[in-house]
Amino acid sequence: MKLFTYFRSSAAYRVRIALALKGIEHEKIYVHLRKAEHRAPEYVALNPQRLVPTLIDGPNVLTQSMAIIEYLEETRPEPALLPADPAARALVRSVADTIACDIHPLNNLRVLTYLKDDLRIGEERRNAWYRHWVEEGFGAVEHLLAKQPGRGPFCFGDQPSLADVALIPQIYNARRFDVDLSPYPTILRVEEACADLPAFAESAPEAQEDAG
């Protein structure tokens, strides 16, 4: 298995965590976004969206982080990142999608670049934009997590799930942009629980060979 990754891509970071939690051996291939390596023809042939990550598993070329993680869950089911009950699965996915659909896409590099270069939005207002979407999403996530009855250290229970896999990279991004996280005590407790697991630590941007 080969993962095309960039240390600071939070979509790639999600897949790194999922691969590590499941203990799946793989080779990492680094695609430097700031050097526009994602626009090289050989990469675009694999990923026509010119985004990271891309995962290659035998003959299969997979794109889109959430689709990749669902694939890993279906082909390497242990340890499970989704519970067995459909309603519980939907709840975990809804937290993950709140991040993957409603926070992250508004704040990734291509969008910030468009705000800067095409709309001439200055740094201060770009940062306010960034924080706004994190706060909108984290408010909802905090509410959903805090109201779980008898909740464990992770988003849902005693084991990390797809929700934690999506949440941790988003917390990392939020810190980079100085989002005040004090209104989200449950999210902060989840962050602490994940920090204790090697799968999360070794997947972090600063632990990547291409970090810098």
Add this chain to the structure above:
Amino acid sequence: MKLFTYFRSSAAYRVRIALALKGIEHEKIYVHLRKAEHRAPEYVALNPQRLVPTLIDGPNVLTQSMAIIEYLEETRPEPALLPADPAARALVRSVADTIACDIHPLNNLRVLTYLKDDLRIGEERRNAWYRHWVEEGFGAVEHLLAKQPGRGPFCFGDQPSLADVALIPQIYNARRFDVDLSPYPTILRVEEACADLPAFAESAPEAQEDAG
């Protein structure tokens, strides 16, 4: 089952199509976004993100359109919206996520409102923003669909899938914003195939009771 919907929400539109394709009886409850009904406390208690759709199935309150559709697929598997093979499922999901994660969230009402009110971006540049993200995503989707060997009338094969469920509402939105669709002949062929199915026609914004 109860669906909280707004005629023009393309996330709600996706769920309407999925419910119709699977023939699931349900009651529709209309949440008027322009009248800020999604901010009413009773609705926020169901959906802390203050977004539509929300689906209620017995004791289960479900949010996030893609998580809802996965739930429907798991609890009412026929007709299937995802193929059986994991790699094929990942491909269908990746097209759906290209739309649900990388086009739609950049162009929904709350984002356009932020561009207008907070960033003071005029209509012409807001429309250019809108078209830009549709074109970025549709270029990749067109490429992925066109290269399928022996492709049928729908995104993948002879039956509609999650990819069609996500694509049709996005085409509707693209037309509203005058996106030139001529560079996407495969997408246009899929649109024609779906238009022939009652499940898509009856789920369209203009067919909703709250349209206007």
